[in-house]
Amino acid sequence: MTAQAAVVPAVIGLAVTPLLLYKLLPPEVQQTPEAPAQAAEKLEKMGSMSRNETIMLGTMCFALVLWVRAASDCHISPCTAARSGLQRRQIMGNFFGDLLARRFADALIEVLRWSLAHDEVRRSTFCPRT
Numbered sequence: 001m002t003a004q005a006a007v008v009p010a011v012i013g014l015a016v017t018p019l020l021l022y023k024l025l026p027p028e029v030q031q032t033p034e035a036p037a038q039a040a041e042k043l044e045k046m047g048s049m050s051r052n053e054t055i056m057l058g059t060m061c062f063a064l065v066l067w068v069r070a071a072s073d074c075h076i077s078p079c080t081a082a083r084s085g086l087q088r089r090q091i092m093g094n095f096f097g098d099l100l101a102r103r104f105a106d107a108l109i110e111v112l113r114w115s116l117a118h119d120e121v122r123r124s125t126f127c128p129r130t
Contacts, residue, residue: 059089060104067111082111 049057063085067078086108 056089056104059085062088063108078111078115082108082115086112 063081066076066084067081086105089104
């Protein structure tokens with residue numbers, strides 16, 4: 001009941017806040033015609049994706065899809081999905097070799113931590129089983 005009553009003010013707040021901030025604190029840069037050229041130049045300088053970056057992208061997509069679809073379709077725990085992503089990354093190459101790998105590992109470890117906490121709360125007497 002309370003959530004239903006809060007929907008209208010929340011939607012109004014979500015719609016009005018960005019407009020109000022735009023009027024009160026307008027952006028300093030209004031137009032950036034050189035941005036596409038600068039972006040293309042930086043992308044060209046970076047070159048194509050390396051082998052490790054391609055493996056990282058595939059592993060992250062695999063883990064994300066498995067994590068999202070785990071509960072509904074596959075009946076796999078989100079912990080298992082995150083763990084399988086970490087293991088796949090470990091098998092495929094240097095686990096802590098670059099900053100991207102560390103960020104990926106941190107994200108999956110955070111998923112593991114939250115999933116384990118969720119499982120503990122579900123098992124406790126404070127939360128009814130769903």
